[in-house]
Amino acid sequence: MSDQHPGHLPLRVVVVDDHAIVRDAVSAVIEMSDAFELAGTASNGTEALELLGRVEADVAVIDFAMPDMTGVDVINKLRDKGTETRFLLLTGSHMDEDERERLSRCAEGFLHKEAGRQTLIEAIRAVADAPCLRPAPGDQMDMSGVLGTGDLTGRERDILREIARGHSVDQIADKLGISAATVRKHRENIMGKLELNSTSQLVRAAMQIGQY
Numbered sequence: 001m002s003d004q005h006p007g008h009l010p011l012r013v014v015v016v017d018d019h020a021i022v023r024d025a026v027s028a029v030i031e032m033s034d035a036f037e038l039a040g041t042a043s044n045g046t047e048a049l050e051l052l053g054r055v056e057a058d059v060a061v062i063d064f065a066m067p068d069m070t071g072v073d074v075i076n077k078l079r080d081k082g083t084e085t086r087f088l089l090l091t092g093s094h095m096d097e098d099e100r101e102r103l104s105r106c107a108e109g110f111l112h113k114e115a116g117r118q119t120l121i122e123a124i125r126a127v128a129d130a131p132c133l134r135p136a137p138g139d140q141m142d143m144s145g146v147l148g149t150g151d152l153t154g155r156e157r158d159i160l161r162e163i164a165r166g167h168s169v170d171q172i173a174d175k176l177g178i179s180a181a182t183v184r185k186h187r188e189n190i191m192g193k194l195e196l197n198s199t200s201q202l203v204r205a206a207m208q209i210g211q212y
Contacts, residue, residue, distance in 0.1 A: 045069035
């Protein structure tokens, strides 16, 4: 049975995820539906910015957590360039209501990676039909609680990933070949940049955006 509404052209969809198994699975769902056309794929934020600056896409299905930047970072950069693309964020973590409300100001939709094929199809359709979010010029969306990593250095991202994997300061120091004092200093810098106030908030942030 056709997924496509009569008289409608297929929606052009881009898929962005640093895990090949997720990227391939989402792409397969899109390619199997005559309601959609796969316009391209990217494996990180940098590739996503290049791809979405080059191709026209109705919807981008984009991972929340990637090694070089978050999906929020990518969306904000593309919004600044006046993109017409709508965004469906994929997340591997469960969010509370406050986080969901903040995220809804960044992307037209969001979906947990445990969702099934039909839910994904319906989510893409809903995002395509949603009004495009357009912050006023110069208006910075309040994304506290929806974390971006654009200001973190490469070393700080490395440490955030190790924190997400449950490693101690000493274990991180051994793995990265730096002193424990340096790891602690990087932790302090990360908490300042992400406006975190406790170790528990740091661990939660690491699980959200540093787990991969």
